[in-house]
Amino acid sequence: MEEHYLKSLFLINSHTHIGDAFIKLPGKKYSVEELVAPVYGYKHRMLEKASKEKVINGMKKAIDLMEKAGTNAFVDFREGGIEGIKLLKKALDGRKIEAIILGRPKEMKYNENEVDSILSIAHGMGLSSISDWNEDIEKIAEHAHKRKKIFALHVSEAKRENIDEVLKLKPSFVVHLCMASKRDIEKVAEEDIPVVICPRSNAFFGLRPKIELLMEYNATIMLGTDNAMVVEPDIVEELKYTIKNFEIDEKEAIKMVSSNPKKVFKEFLI
């Protein structure tokens, strides 16, 4: 692959959680549930007890790494409510890289004032998955749409989720779909909903994105690196891994880190 050509493109990492970059994983295998499930997963317990400085320093290192990899913009799912977004903004102070920040409520419930404040300082909402939520998720989606902001969520990562329930929320894009059925993927493509895949993070959990099916149905695919504690947020490495491990044309793969997300996030980029 032409590194020089890549450097000339506007590169976007379409899915990160750089807030967990400070976390060092003990060398054991985790399931998605054990590691990242909201509230009680290892990551959330670590985030809860870490000092602000520790979290910000981890983010700064992740930003260094992204800038070094030639990343022009990244789309971060930021935990920790309003405070969490403020930490990311602090870490971004003085940086050239653009961040599309998707927040989420501090607790797993809808509070109109909180969601309104989050939407005032972020580009939208980026939630865990529909299985973690009750009907409050509908209110969050509706609120984000009303404010013309992004509403996105993880879908069918380690277990299949009801795609009709997800599509009712009218997501701006979805992340993963590893366990989605062929028909689920067809429906997502029919609704023209872009899909972010994170092949290296999936591989860590013994999962695999369904790139072939997504391509078959002409879905708009974007690449992301997901949790920084699992995989370094280097989008060029993610691209190389994808080309090496999947039946995919190099040109098509490059679109997933450049023109596809550029189109999807157009109105949110400077």
Ligand SMILES: [Zn+2]
């Ligand atoms: Zn994620």
